[in-house]
Amino acid sequence: MNLVLESLHRRPRLVAILLAVLLAALPFLMGFGLGNAWLRVLDFVLLYVLLAIGLNIVVGYAGLLDLGYIAFYALGAYLYAWLASPHFGLHLPFWAVLPIGAAFAGLFGVLLGAPTLRLRGDYLAIVTLGFGEIIRIFMNNLNAPFNLTNGPQGMNLIDPVSVAGFSFGRPLHVFGLTLPPTYFHYYLFLAFTLLAIFVAWRLQDSRIGRAWGAIREDEVAAAAMGINTRNLKLLAFAMGATFGGLAGGLFAAFQGFISPESFTLWESILVLCMIVLGGMGNIPGVVLGAVLLTMIPEALRYLGDLQRATLGQVVVDPADLRMLLFGVALVAMMLFRPAGLLPSRQRRREFAAEEGLAEQVQANLYDTRN
Amino acid sequence: MSLLSVRGLKVAYGGIHAVRGIDFEVAHGELVCLIGANGAGKSSTLKGLMGLVAHGGEIRFDGERVHHAATHTIVARGLRLVPEGRGIFGRLTVAENLDMGAYIRRDTPGIKADLARAYELFPRLAERRAQLAGTLSGGEQQMLAIARALMGRPRLLLLDEPSMGLAPLMVRKIYETIATIASEGVTLLLVEQNANLALKVSQRAYVMESGAITLSGPSAELANDPQVRAAYLGE
Ligand SMILES: Nc1ncnc2c1ncn2[C@@H]1O[C@H](COP(=O)(O)OP(=O)(O)OP(=O)(O)O)[C@@H](O)[C@H]1O
Numbered sequence: 102m103n104l105v106l107e108s109l110h111r112r113p114r115l116v117a118i119l120l121a122v123l124l125a126a127l128p129f130l131m132g133f134g135l136g137n138a139w140l141r142v143l144d145f146v147l148l149y150v151l152l153a154i155g156l157n158i159v160v161g162y163a164g165l166l167d168l169g170y171i172a173f174y175a176l177g178a179y180l181y182a183w184l185a186s187p188h189f190g191l192h193l194p195f196w197a198v199l200p201i202g203a204a205f206a207g208l209f210g211v212l213l214g215a216p217t218l219r220l221r222g223d224y225l226a227i228v229t230l231g232f233g234e235i236i237r238i239f240m241n242n243l244n245a246p247f248n249l250t251n252g253p254q255g256m257n258l259i260d261p262v263s264v265a266g267f268s269f270g271r272p273l274h275v276f277g278l279t280l281p282p283t284y285f286h287y288y289l290f291l292a293f294t295l296l297a298i299f300v301a302w303r304l305q306d307s308r309i310g311r312a313w314g315a316i317r318e319d320e321v322a323a324a325a326m327g328i329n330t331r332n333l334k335l336l337a338f339a340m341g342a343t344f345g346g347l348a349g350g351l352f353a354a355f356q357g358f359i360s361p362e363s364f365t366l367w368e369s370i371l372v373l374c375m376i377v378l379g380g381m382g383n384i385p386g387v388v389l390g391a392v393l394l395t396m397i398p399e400a401l402r403y404l405g406d407l408q409r410a411t412l413g414q415v416v417v418d419p420a421d422l423r424m425l426l427f428g429v430a431l432v433a434m435m436l437f438r439p440a441g442l443l444p445s446r447q448r449r450r451e452f453a454a455e456e457g458l459a460e461q462v463q464a465n466l467y468d469t470r471n
Numbered sequence: 472m473s474l475l476s477v478r479g480l481k482v483a484y485g486g487i488h489a490v491r492g493i494d495f496e497v498a499h500g501e502l503v504c505l506i507g508a509n510g511a512g513k514s515s516t517l518k519g520l521m522g523l524v525a526h527g528g529e530i531r532f533d534g535e536r537v538h539h540a541a542t543h544t545i546v547a548r549g550l551r552l553v554p555e556g557r558g559i560f561g562r563l564t565v566a567e568n569l570d571m572g573a574y575i576r577r578d579t580p581g582i583k584a585d586l587a588r589a590y591e592l593f594p595r596l597a598e599r600r601a602q603l604a605g606t607l608s609g610g611e612q613q614m615l616a617i618a619r620a621l622m623g624r625p626r627l628l629l630l631d632e633p634s635m636g637l638a639p640l641m642v643r644k645i646y647e648t649i650a651t652i653a654s655e656g657v658t659l660l661l662v663e664q665n666a667n668l669a670l671k672v673s674q675r676a677y678v679m680e681s682g683a684i685t686l687s688g689p690s691a692e693l694a695n696d697p698q699v700r701a702a703y704l705g706e
């Protein structure tokens with residue numbers, strides 16, 4: 102495995118071409134190989150990658166534990182629904198609504214960040230968790246006295262994406278093939294995901310990325326280096342939220358329907374798990390985590406069919422099994438690869454150094470060796 | 472005119488008054504020390520200067536008011552603190568720590584030159600540039616903390632107990648370096664419990680007791696003061 106990676110590392114052009122061909126052909130392989138249902142899964146994989154990349158900026162880069170991240174996804178989705186559905190009779194074009202939604206979510210990122218600047222670790226986690234729930238509860242209840250969100254029923258008939266007069270709402274018939282909308286969404290989502298990955302990747306080694314790393318290590322020391330910790334933390338919240346809002350807008354347009362149910366705490370935790378499992382702070386790791394945690398539960402659905410075929414009935418509900426395996430996988434991870442599947446250099450060091458550091462701190466207290 | 476002038480500096484934590492309105496000055500090119508027993512309020516004074524804790528009073532740096540300013544703007548003006556306990560980035564390498572020290576600077580050639588100088592000043596760090604800072608020995612960490620602060624080309628360097636927890640030999644090494652830095656024209660404010668050393672290396676000194684300055688003057692004079700000798704030099 103390492104050997105393969107090694108040899109690929111030396112030929113980046115080849116890797117890029119192979120990857121591009123694979124990504125371009127993927128929906129056709131999936132669609133014809135496994136059926137159109139899997140194409141939908143593929144679209145969701147991309148949305149989750151987008152979310153995970155966004156949350157990784159907040160948690161992985163800046164070290165701010167955010168348990169309410171899905172709220173930004175919700176805000177992006179609802180804003181899209183408000184501006185492009187019969188609910189208010191507004192039908193603004195896709196290319197206008199999406200950036201507005203992303204900016205709207207980004208603004209809320211700052212609104213959440215500002216009062217929590219002094220909080221760290223567990224305290225920040227609790228406040229962000231509360232924020233996520235507040236947004237969801239608002240969406241659930243803002244149907245009276247003024248009907249803003251249509252409450253638990255959610256909002257319907259959201260305009261599909263339409264690019265240059267071509268609507269993503271209907272299937273396309275070409276060369277005797279029928280291509281359902283999931284194909285177009287795939288390429289659209291892929292474009293946004295690649296853009297997000299590019300931005301996150303450039304940020305990583307930038308001055309901003311280094312400053313986030315320092316804040317993550319020791320906030321006071323970072324300030325003593327001349328880093329504007331307040332602005333940089335707000336920036337991390339805003340950037341993460343913007344990606345979340347973007348994903349939310351895409352989700353709303355893709356589904357055509359949204360309700361508060363899609364934005365529960367579980368979703369926040371799921372995205373966080375993707376990052377932790379894949380390798381916090383490292384983009385390939387985060388992508389891998391998102392792909393695995395979206396695909397595997399879908400694959401487990403087959404276990405239901407399998408049971409029906411072999412045992413004549415469903416003994417264990419695949420949904421229950423999903424949670425069980427999920428828990429087992431996480432525990433196994435913590436035991437065998439605590440830094441994640443593909444950890445970043447820094448995070449790998451953290452775990453490797455942890456024991457050495459603890460001993461060192463002890464030793465320093467009685468430092469007489471010099 | 473003095474580089475740093477402090478009037479009525481106060482620092483309180485809830486009901487605890489750690490610093491009760493002190494006045495002091497540091498002139499350009501001076502090495503001044505602030506000595507006092509445990510809990511006298513020395514570290515709180517430095518934290519107040521850096522804007523790391525809420526404080527009252529007036530702080531002027533090079534004639535400009537810096538009280539209530541955010542830490543990063545104070546750092547940008549040229550004030551740097553080597554904190555008690557060093558405050559290094561334990562999970563970054565030595566080289567990365569030094570790199571962070573130069574975070575606010577953009578003059579790449581100047582940074583390069585200063586990095587070379589830092590390694591010259593502390594050859595031990597050069598040997599260990601790829602090592603994680605958290606795995607350095609206490610003395611090496613102290614070196615790193617000082618070197619990292621120097622990477623910011625401070626106009627005034629605040630050192631909080633650089634001898635803390637170090638063996639005598641390492642203490643002497645650190646103090647030799649402090650003297651070298653001072654001789655190169657960096658202005659220094661040195662906080663110490665080890666009054667003996669601090670009074671030897673500095674030109675002027677302030678003595679602090681429960682949040683107030685009780686004595687001040689040329690270090691040589693204070694070192695001969697019977698009160699100081701009794702209280703801080705163990706005689
Ligand atoms: N964060 C804090 N919260 C509450 N009290 C504090 C805090 N920091 C310091 N103090 C108190 O303020 C007083 C002065 O503390 P400070 O750290 O400034 O002393 P010091 O002179 O640096 O002592 P030492 O030589 O032991 O480092 C002490 O009584 C201490 O208990």
Ligand SMILES: [Mg+2]
Pocket residue numbers: 513514515555631632
């Ligand atoms: Mg102290």
